[in-house]
Amino acid sequence: MIAISNLVKKYGQQLILNIPSFQFNKGVYWIKGANGSGKTTLLKILAGLIPFEGSVSVEGVSQKQHPLSYRKLISWAEAEPLYPDFLTGKELLRLYQQIRNASDAEVNGLTRLFPINSYAGNKTATYSAGMLKKLSLTLSFIGGTRLILLDEPFITLDADACKILGAYISARHKENGTTFILSSHQDPRKFLDTCTTLSIQNQTLLP
Numbered sequence: 684m685i686a687i688s689n690l691v692k693k694y695g696q697q698l699i700l701n702i703p704s705f706q707f708n709k710g711v712y713w714i715k716g717a718n719g720s721g722k723t724t725l726l727k728i729l730a731g732l733i734p735f736e737g738s739v740s741v742e743g744v745s746q747k748q749h750p751l752s753y754r755k756l757i758s759w760a761e762a763e764p765l766y767p768d769f770l771t772g773k774e775l776l777r778l779y780q781q782i783r784n785a786s787d788a789e790v791n792g793l794t795r796l797f798p799i800n801s802y803a804g805n806k807t808a809t810y811s812a813g814m815l816k817k818l819s820l821t822l823s824f825i826g827g828t829r830l831i832l833l834d835e836p837f838i839t840l841d842a843d844a845c846k847i848l849g850a851y852i853s854a855r856h857k858e859n860g861t862t863f864i865l866s867s868h869q870d871p872r873k874f875l876d877t878c879t880t881l882s883i884q885n886q887t888l889l890p
């Protein structure tokens with residue numbers, strides 16, 4: 684599903700990641716690691732957001748050779764989402780729907796997941812951290828992408844929302860074969876049916 688080859692990431696002279704080779708089959712993956720170990724950096728690399736040495740491909744599509752096709756396969760939700768204050772959740776949902784060519788039925792169904800309809804008409808400036816997180820996760824689920832990258836998806840979510848998120852990930856993986864990679868300092872396995880644990884240690888990714 685994902686193939687990493689000779690991946691090296693440095694910030695200045697500081698080596699952050701050195702992953703000679705790694706393959707992800709379809710699945711649900713939890714990446715753990717100490718603060719500053721490189722989890723967010725790896726997710727950003729897989730999302731195509733930051734430069735790196737080496738190669739990454741998803742379903743045979745190389746990020747460097749076919750960046751547009753590659754990005755169409757992937758969704759990303761960041762740990763602490765931020766949106767322009769003046770936009771409403773509904774406007775963002777519409778934007779993602781248009782970009783990802785999703786149906787009204789799909790988007791309406793996703794807005795009922797957490798649910799976010801009661802506040803999506805308001806400007807994002809008025810949202811709490813958890814409300815923003817629910818919006819950002821909902822946006823990342825739009826469009827049937829094959830790989831969904833979630834950076835600390837459980838932070839700021841209440842207990843019910845954590846259960847809803849875990850059930851959604853498990854069901855979507857089972858029904859559509861979507862691969863999820865999530866980073867978390869909390870053990871997410873209590874919310875997930877299946878989950879493969881990986882860790883980043885000494886700048887590399889280990890099973």
Ligand SMILES: Nc1ncnc2c1ncn2[C@@H]1O[C@H](COP(=O)(O)OP(=O)(O)OP(=O)(O)O)[C@@H](O)[C@H]1O
Nearest residue numbers: 694695699716717718719720721722723724725866
């Ligand atoms: N833009 C940047 N410029 C310079 N160094 C950076 C930058 N972003 C991250 N780093 C460094 O890269 C290393 C890995 O950071 P990263 O955010 O990937 O860690 P993490 O495992 O996600 O950490 P945490 O669990 O604290 O969120 C850290 O040493 C960090 O200081």
